[in-house]
Amino acid sequence: MKKLFYILIFINSFIVFSQGDASIKSTYPVNYFQNPLDIPLVLSGTFGELRTNHFHAGLDLKTQQKEGLNVLAAAEGYVSRIKISHWGYGKAIYITHPNGYTTVYAHLKKFNDRIESYIKKRQYKKESFEIQVFPSSKELTISKNEIIALSGSTGGFVGPHLHFEIRNTKTEKPINPMLFGINVTDSKKPRINTLIGYSLTKNSHINSMEIPSKLSLIKLKNGGLRAHKIKAFGKIGFGINAYDQLDGAYNKNGLYSLSMLVNGEKVHEFKANTFSFTESKYINLLIDYERLENLNQRIQKCFIEPSNKLSLYNKPINNGYITIEDGLNYKIEIIAEDFKGNKQKITIPVEGKQDSILVKKKTTITPYKIDRTLFNKFHKNGITIAFPKYTFYNNLYLDFDVKDSIAKVHSPIVPLNKRYTLTFDVSNYSSEEKKQLYIASINKKGKTSYETTVKKDVTFYTSIKKLGNFRLLTDKINPEIKLHNFKNEQWLTHFKTLKFKISDTESGIKSYRGEIDGEWILLEYNVKNGILTYDFKDKEFTTAKHNIKVTVTDNVGNLTTINANFFRKK
Numbered sequence: 001m002k003k004l005f006y007i008l009i010f011i012n013s014f015i016v017f018s019q020g021d022a023s024i025k026s027t028y029p030v031n032y033f034q035n036p037l038d039i040p041l042v043l044s045g046t047f048g049e050l051r052t053n054h055f056h057a058g059l060d061l062k063t064q065q066k067e068g069l070n071v072l073a074a075a076e077g078y079v080s081r082i083k084i085s086h087w088g089y090g091k092a093i094y095i096t097h098p099n100g101y102t103t104v105y106a107h108l109k110k111f112n113d114r115i116e117s118y119i120k121k122r123q124y125k126k127e128s129f130e131i132q133v134f135p136s137s138k139e140l141t142i143s144k145n146e147i148i149a150l151s152g153s154t155g156g157f158v159g160p161h162l163h164f165e166i167r168n169t170k171t172e173k174p175i176n177p178m179l180f181g182i183n184v185t186d187s188k189k190p191r192i193n194t195l196i197g198y199s200l201t202k203n204s205h206i207n208s209m210e211i212p213s214k215l216s217l218i219k220l221k222n223g224g225l226r227a228h229k230i231k232a233f234g235k236i237g238f239g240i241n242a243y244d245q246l247d248g249a250y251n252k253n254g255l256y257s258l259s260m261l262v263n264g265e266k267v268h269e270f271k272a273n274t275f276s277f278t279e280s281k282y283i284n285l286l287i288d289y290e291r292l293e294n295l296n297q298r299i300q301k302c303f304i305e306p307s308n309k310l311s312l313y314n315k316p317i318n319n320g321y322i323t324i325e326d327g328l329n330y331k332i333e334i335i336a337e338d339f340k341g342n343k344q345k346i347t348i349p350v351e352g353k354q355d356s357i358l359v360k361k362k363t364t365i366t367p368y369k370i371d372r373t374l375f376n377k378f379h380k381n382g383i384t385i386a387f388p389k390y391t392f393y394n395n396l397y398l399d400f401d402v403k404d405s406i407a408k409v410h411s412p413i414v415p416l417n418k419r420y421t422l423t424f425d426v427s428n429y430s431s432e433e434k435k436q437l438y439i440a441s442i443n444k445k446g447k448t449s450y451e452t453t454v455k456k457d458v459t460f461y462t463s464i465k466k467l468g469n470f471r472l473l474t475d476k477i478n479p480e481i482k483l484h485n486f487k488n489e490q491w492l493t494h495f496k497t498l499k500f501k502i503s504d505t506e507s508g509i510k511s512y513r514g515e516i517d518g519e520w521i522l523l524e525y526n527v528k529n530g531i532l533t534y535d536f537k538d539k540e541f542t543t544a545k546h547n548i549k550v551t552v553t554d555n556v557g558n559l560t561t562i563n564a565n566f567f568r569k570k
């Protein structure tokens with residue numbers, strides 16, 4: 001893999017990057033892109049921030065805890081993509097600019113009239129609220145400062161804010177918008193909460209322990225941190241939990257860079273400049289995934305696991321693995337830095353000492369040994385699990401059991417590189433029973449969730465990227481639909497919208513469809529509150545009496561239909 005490393009030099013209005021292994025100079029234009037909101041920039045999320053299964057690909061701009069703020073084009077260009085989805089980015093616009101970059105605006109409430117009518121036409125044609133289109137460069141040209149949308153909170157369980165990205169148009173790699181001068185005041189240094197020491201090979205140890213150990217920190221007079229002296233031997237590494245706060249907001253944002261020095265020599269450096277979406281999954285190797293699952297704490301490691309293919313690192317030495325020899329002393333420094341260069345540092349004094357190991361790593365040997373380079377398939381009591389090559393990042397012994405109808409497929413503390421298949425034998429169920437039967441995952445708290453179930457004659461399977469407990473469940477309950485803002489047979493002449501509340505208690509909602517007088521209508525689905533909204537602007541009526549019909553289907557196919565009549569003057 002090509003590794004680039006950049007030295008930042010600030011020169012007046014643009015930033016020059018000189019690449020370490022090539023003589024090419026690349027520049028990011030500064031002051032080309034403007035703040036896409038017409039209020040001062042305050043951030044609730046930074047680029048490269050550690051999120052669930054991915055790195056944050058842009059900036060989260062605060063919108064005063066409300067929706068409906070003007071979203072302006074950051075520069076001139078054309079709308080190259082519009083995407084509307086229930087989850088993820090919600091309503092999103094992509095603008096391609098003539099300078100080789102594309103900006104992305106997500107979680108929008110509503111597009112401007114021109115874009116709104118463009119996309120509605122296509123939604124009506126496709127008969128779907130969820131849609132993705134790629135307009136040509138001639139269709140929706142945008143001038144700088146043009147109001148393209150109103151900010152919102154669409155796309156799953158997100159609060160009001162504007163997610164803003166800058167991508168390289170060709171490679172589609174997101175780039176840290178701060179490199180383009182989109183900037184905020186930040187006078188506070190990052191805060192480091194936790195330091196963890198890791199023994200990384202057999203026989204290595206920290207304070208006589210093989211297991212990861214939390215190392216206590218002492219606050220120094222100069223504001224820095226120092227760890228108590230540790231005794232260690234063999235290959236070890238470190239990780240920290242840290243966040244950065246900007247001026248004017250309490251939000252805990254991500255670091256811009258994290259580096260580690262051993263006796264003054266830099267052996268590790270992470271920098272949130274740019275990455276590709278395909279490598280984003282390796283975040284689960286950058287963090288201590290087991291600790292996140294068990295304690296809900298994100299530790300960013302200062303060493304690189306063998307399977308970790310992230311390009312966010314600069315020329316590491318020994319991948320950040322430190323070899324401690326008996327009788328030698330070491331000074332290790334970990335430096336967390338924000339984009340403005342504010343730094344927090346931990347100094348860790350290490351004494352090399354080969355000790356006997358008092359707390360050993362536990363390895364439970366089971367009959368289900370995973371060689372990650374091979375296809376692995378196991379079967380027990382009607383359950384089959386099949387793992388393609390390289391599903392796992394490491395070799396391990398799988399904890400696999402089937403008891404009281406629950407299939408235990410190891411534990412969610414191990415992250416996966418790809419999906420595997422989990423198959424249930426359903427030959428004991430009648431064809432009638434099979435209709436409402438589905439595969440569910442069971443979380444720590446015992447809550448069950450529908451997993452996409454593919455139904456074959458005598459087997460059901462799911463293709464899934466998480467380990468844990470699974471079982472078959474039956475969903476006999478139909479979805480519920482309620483009229484939300486009107487009553488049957490009501491006059492609705494002055495109503496702007498019609499709303500329904502929909503829900504499903506077991507397998508969850510799979511699809512919905514609305515019709516007025518037998519014709520498909522666009523219903524906006526808000527997954528946060530289960531509200532379906534019809535906009536009366538979509539249709540002109542020529543008669544007074546109308547019928548509206550809404551049908552909702554759950555994931556096993558249980559179906560509910562509601563019919564209502566309403567009256568409306570032309």
Ligand SMILES: [Zn+2]
Nearest residue numbers: 045059060163
């Ligand atoms: Zn975001």
